[in-house]
Amino acid sequence: MIRLSRFDFFSPASLQEALEILARSNGDTKILAGGTDTVVGMKQGVSSPKRVVWLGKIGELRRIAFSTNDGLRIGAMNTLDEIERHEDVQHHYPSLQQAIRSIASPQIRNRATIGGNLCLDTRCFYYNQSEFWRRSLGYCLKRGNGICHAAPELTTCGAVFCSDLAPILIALGATVTLRALESQRTIRLSDFYINDGKSHLTLRPGELLTAIHIPYVPNLRASSMKFRMRESFDFPLVNAGVAVAFSDQQICRRASIVIGAVASAPVIAFEASGMLMGKELSDELIESVGARIQEYVKPLPNIDTSVGFRKKMASLLVKRALRNFRERMQE
Numbered sequence: 004m005i006r007l008s009r010f011d012f013f014s015p016a017s018l019q020e021a022l023e024i025l026a027r028s029n030g031d032t033k034i035l036a037g038g039t040d041t042v043v044g045m046k047q048g049v050s051s052p053k054r055v056v057w058l059g060k061i062g063e064l065r066r067i068a069f070s071t072n073d074g075l076r077i078g079a080m081n082t083l084d085e086i087e088r089h090e091d092v093q094h095h096y097p098s099l100q101q102a103i104r105s106i107a108s109p110q111i112r113n114r115a116t117i118g119g120n121l122c123l124d125t126r127c128f129y130y131n132q133s134e135f136w137r138r139s140l141g142y143c144l145k146r147g148n149g150i151c152h153a154a155p156e157l158t159t160c161g162a163v164f165c166s167d168l169a170p171i172l173i174a175l176g177a178t179v180t181l182r183a184l185e186s187q188r189t190i191r192l193s194d195f196y197i198n199d200g201k202s203h204l205t206l207r208p209g210e211l212l213t214a215i216h217i218p219y220v221p222n223l224r225a226s227s228m229k230f231r232m233r234e235s236f237d238f239p240l241v242n243a244g245v246a247v248a249f250s251d252q253q254i255c256r257r258a259s260i261v262i263g264a265v266a267s268a269p270v271i272a273f274e275a276s277g278m279l280m281g282k283e284l285s286d287e288l289i290e291s292v293g294a295r296i297q298e299y300v301k302p303l304p305n306i307d308t309s310v311g312f313r314k315k316m317a318s319l320l321v322k323r324a325l326r327n328f329r330e331r332m333q334e
């Protein structure tokens with residue numbers, strides 16, 4: 004049995020109390036939501052916090068609300084299972100439901116939260132190993148010393164952000180609310196990430212992600228696509244969130260393509276999305292968009308399968324999503 008190292012445990016009953024605890028902490032404090040990733044990391048020794056703040060007793064972080072004016076608001080502590088079963092998600096955001104169903108296993112989704120998913124640590128097969136394994140190889144940039152074993156020329160860690168929800172939520176135009184004891188801000192989810200595997204969130208000290216807001220856009224077609232090693236349950240090797248709005252004449256008037264699990268932050272494919280604007284979805288256009296995606300994404304050899312294969316799969320996932328949209332328009 005692998006034991007956890009010792010830490011002080013806090014379970015605040017309100018958001019205010021949680022923010023006060025975080026404001027008093029000077030680093031070395033870990034926020035705990037469902038714990039499905041954090042506890043694994045703590046057991047592997049990739050994270051050894053002195054204080055752990057569990058958010059599970061805070062009811063105000065666990066509410067879902069929907070209106071056509073305000074869209075969908077999800078609390079950071081809502082579990083993936085609760086979100087997937089929610090009637091408004093099923094009716095108005097089927098692509099979010101699709102993304103959730105692809106995550107881990109039913110048991111994990113029962114515990115895992117959306118906040119934890121969006122704040123998931125980055126992964127790398129040179130890093131997500133036991134302490135003994137990592138020490139034997141020589142540490143790396145993610146720990147703060149050593150070299151990058153995946154690409155020795157790198158000066159910034161390129162560990163991969165493997166959230167299955169971030170790409171589709173960015174494509175849907177989601178924003179997140181971040182609260183600290185004396186501040187509150189709402190930013191686009193795309194601005195929540197930076198491409199640095201050691202520190203990939205723009206979360207400030209003392210801040211908590213409290214809620215996710217997804218606008219309601221009638222007639223938006225959206226899809227979450229994923230390639231993984233085992234269909235039963237597994238992290239993505241590459242995923243894609245694709246959202247396109249068409250005019251009555253089936254002309255694309257808004258498009259967003261986001262590729263995940265190929266960098267330390269979701270990759271927004273601006274140019275490929277722009278290629279769709281003002282056009283009908285023809286076979287040639289879908290092929291050109293796919294080719295642009297394949298060229299644009301540049302994964303590192305630090306999770307399973309080869310770089311070239313993941314580039315091809317990124318292109319294939321986007322092409323599949325676009326072809327599905329077109330088929331449904333023709334029904």
Ligand SMILES: Cc1cc2nc3c(=O)[nH]c(=O)nc-3n(C[C@H](O)[C@H](O)[C@H](O)COP(=O)(O)OP(=O)(O)OC[C@H]3O[C@@H](n4cnc5c(N)ncnc54)[C@H](O)[C@@H]3O)c2cc1C
Pocket residue numbers: 033034035036037038039040041042043058079080083105106107108111114115116117118119120121122123124165166167168206210211212213236237238239
């Ligand atoms: C076997 C297995 C398979 C998995 N497969 C997938 C998969 O296919 N796709 C996928 O996306 N994920 C997968 N995961 C990862 C994980 O289970 C999910 O991403 C889950 O949603 C994380 O949520 P959590 O509540 O358990 O997060 P936790 O483990 O509690 O936290 C994760 C991180 O987020 C931070 N955090 C949590 N809540 C907040 C908040 N409100 N504000 C600020 N920071 C916060 C924590 O400090 C921690 O750094 C898998 C995990 C396992 C063990």
Ligand code: SF4
Pocket residue numbers: 126127128129130143144145150151152153154159160161162200305
């Ligand atoms: S990408 Fe390089 S620096 Fe980052 S965790 Fe992997 S081996 Fe370490």
